[in-house]
Amino acid sequence: MNDRMRIGMLCSRIRVEEKLLRDALVHRGIDVEIVDDRELTLTLADPIRRWDAVLERSISQTRGLAITRVLESWGVPTINRHAVAATCASKLDTSAALDAAGVPTPATAVAFTPEAAVRAAEHLGYPVVLKPVSGSWGRLLARINDRDAAEALFEHKALLGGPEHSVFYLQQHVDKPGRDIRAFVVGDEVVCAIYRESEHWVTNTARGARTRDCPVDATLRRLSLAAAAAVGGGVLAIDLLEDRDRVLVSEVNATMEFKNSIDVTGVDIPGRVADHVREVVRGAPVGAGV
Secondary structure: OOOOOEEEEEEOOOOHHHHHHHHHHHHOOOEEEEEEOOOOOOOOOOOOOOOOEEEEEOOOHHHHHHHHHHHHHOOOOEEOOHHHHHHHHOHHHHHHHHHHOOOOOOOEEEEOOHHHHHHHHHHHOOOEEEEOOOOOOOOOOEEEOOHHHHHHHHHHHHHHOOHHHOOEEEEEOOOOOOEEEEEEEEOOEEEEEEEEEOOOOOOOHHHOOEEEEOOOOHHHHHHHHHHHHHHOOOEEEEEEEEEOOEEEEEEEEOOOOOOOOHHHHOOOHHHHHHHHHHHHHHOOOOOOOO
8 A cells, every 4th residue: 555645736837846846745755746737637526536635836827726626626635725826816806815914015996997997096196006917927017107197008908808907906106125025935934035126116037137035034924924824824925015114015926936036045945845735735634635
């Protein structure tokens, strides 16, 4: 009888992060099966339970959410849980969860027509940032400096049509000091954090930002853990903005990228994630994944 732990890793393609996670799990004596989300077929009445847990690493939010929903209905633990990933997949859901938990965030407004969006922008005060409700890597962000720009951009967005353009999600622009902070939370610990620095106001590494180690002080630890708890906890990247004498939580990411953060922090991030996966399985109800 094979008593080794069995983990499925749900992927769209094998990137550096997935290779590092696979190696970390194998190093801990865990059997890993790479599961291609493009090839997987799920029949609700015919459960697949050959994994003790599934680590969700899909690039496609839609596929990842659909698959984890089905797996959890079969009693297979997923990391992150479907509810956590669903909250983080929507910036609006994330903002609502953070606000309800009392976590400080940039002032946020939502509108559903161009005219209402202009009123929302003027209520927040220019400049404001228009973000897609769903999206990553700093794509489709726009900083709006005045009413003329707002009217033009909101009208353009409405004319594009489609559900992704039917919600105007706006945040007050934070005049950050040429950088933001990304903190990595694994379970109940902030394992490390980085500064992402750029001359551009968008400080994503996908847009060319440089990274360096950020010390995890008491404030950063408290805010990061509070943000993680607000969305349901797990393996998360918390994005924070320095705003004069305070720090705000901007976003929470459920399928975090970390390859550029290992060397600058000196922290074995994939190893920490692998340890957390093992803890989740050991704490799973009897019969889960069998």
